[in-house]
Amino acid sequence: MAIALKIVAWLIGAIVLIALLGWLALARPNIPYAKLEAKYASKTSRFVDLPGGVRAHYRDEGNPSGPVLVLLHGYGDSSFSWDGWSKALGDRYRVVILDLPGHGLTQAPKGYRATGDGYVALLEAFAEKVGLQRFALAGNSMGGGVAWRYATRHPERLDALVLDAAAGWPMPIGESPSLAFRILQHPAGRAVLKTIDNKPLIRQGLRGQVGDPAVITDAFIDRWAELQRGPGHRDILMSIDLGSAGSATPELVASIRTPTLIIHGEKDPLIPVANGRKFAEHIPGARIITYPGVGHLPQVEIPEKSAGDVAAFLAALPATK
Template sequence: MSAAIQPPRRAHAAGIAILRRHGTGGRLPLVLLHGIGSNATSWEPLLGALPPQHHAIAWDAPGYGDSAPVPTKAPTPDSYAEALDHLLAALGLDRILLAGHSLGCLFAARFAARNPDRVAALALMSPALGYGAAPDALPPGVQARIDDVTSLGPQEFAARRAPRLVHDAPNRPAVLEGVRRAMAAVNPSGYAQAVRALGAGDLLADAPRLAMPVLVATGLEDVVTPPDNARRLFAALANPIRLAELPGAGHAMPQEFPREVAALLGETILA
């Protein structure tokens, strides 16, 4: 089996569960931060398609899977940036390439803004912009996420919500099942913390502080974080390198089109 298709392995560091794929070369590692209804396994299609030279690490965010939650009921993106800092220190990684998807963009951007010398390049995919809200004043649509997962339970919550993330879901049953399975695995308390961080976040405010090269990518059929989110973010960046708009892709773009997203990363932040 070639190094390019060796499956990633589970590991733990600093209280965080990760999927880790070892690369064949001495390139900077790529760290991947998933979205609010996902986990590290959501990156598996992309991990299998990435250039083999790069090490890649996908975390289960705090409060997801076997990862310890952040130590506050009402966290902000700073809370998750600090958790990422502890993880990288435990792994001995001083400088990385960083990519976020959806809510993961808020965490990735906050870490990069706080640590500009440690992030060589950044990719923000299907970006959630956040709401800049106080923890006790979440917008009704954001609070509804917590209410729904609490009242319905993760399984029913995932069954109802997952189809919105996949464009043309009936014709992409494997992608839909992967999205549903990851969403059904959320821990309601960890999910509630992440929702509060989404409410508190403000990606457009962080954007001008990102000095490193930044790729922005969006699916043109995304109804969760519409393409206009990506366009607004791209316009606010200090050092944008490309705005990529993928036809036929929904919110779950890295799972729907892993080869295309891997090629895009290879041409930009991994180059």
């Protein structure tokens, strides 16, 4: 009996040691903001101080005299995934691309807790601070969820709304094709993801979310992974509470009166195209365009086509004073 107990204790100790060595091998420290800014900030990068100690990074691109188009990225992403749209739309529009707290080059204070309501309020504070009186608003995935909620609360600011594979409708738990999202559903998994090199999970997740994995380059993955290692970013990403703003309901989205375009990839494995059709069904007058063979990131997978559809939609709207 004593020998058996010793063997069990030795095995437990060996397992703990292996786990510790594995964690040490995978552990990655934060990357200082100065280093990230030196590598990723561009000549169009701007920074603005917002309530709650947030130093927000945004890019102000395109035609400075044109109508304003504000773009919001998805979960774990950054403003840089909109490069294709900025290039395609910049001749006509002033393109303003915001990094939400916990993402990109935006800095948030220690202990910052991101919520759906908080992101909506931060977008309003940002618009007020930089003087955006009226604008068109587009968002992908999580950013789309922020966008439609913003439209229900601040319609006076919006000329148009574009929902790009937007989040919001209740989703079944545990069905995500992304291993990272499945791990995020468990507290222990989130604790581990806050400290290790997530690049393999990011690679698997991103390439599994698009129609053609080749569009997700190694450089794209490297940037995504490095920006998530900004100080405090992983803490925010692992504790984010988007549900605080509430899920989409037919009654809620039916209150949106902003002219709305929905775009959605038909091969989106993360947010099914049926969810995009729900927005189109319940938002009065909304149009929907779906893309065969395209997944969760139309702005990355088919930037010229999706931007062209957005440009045509915006150009057909009545001029606003």
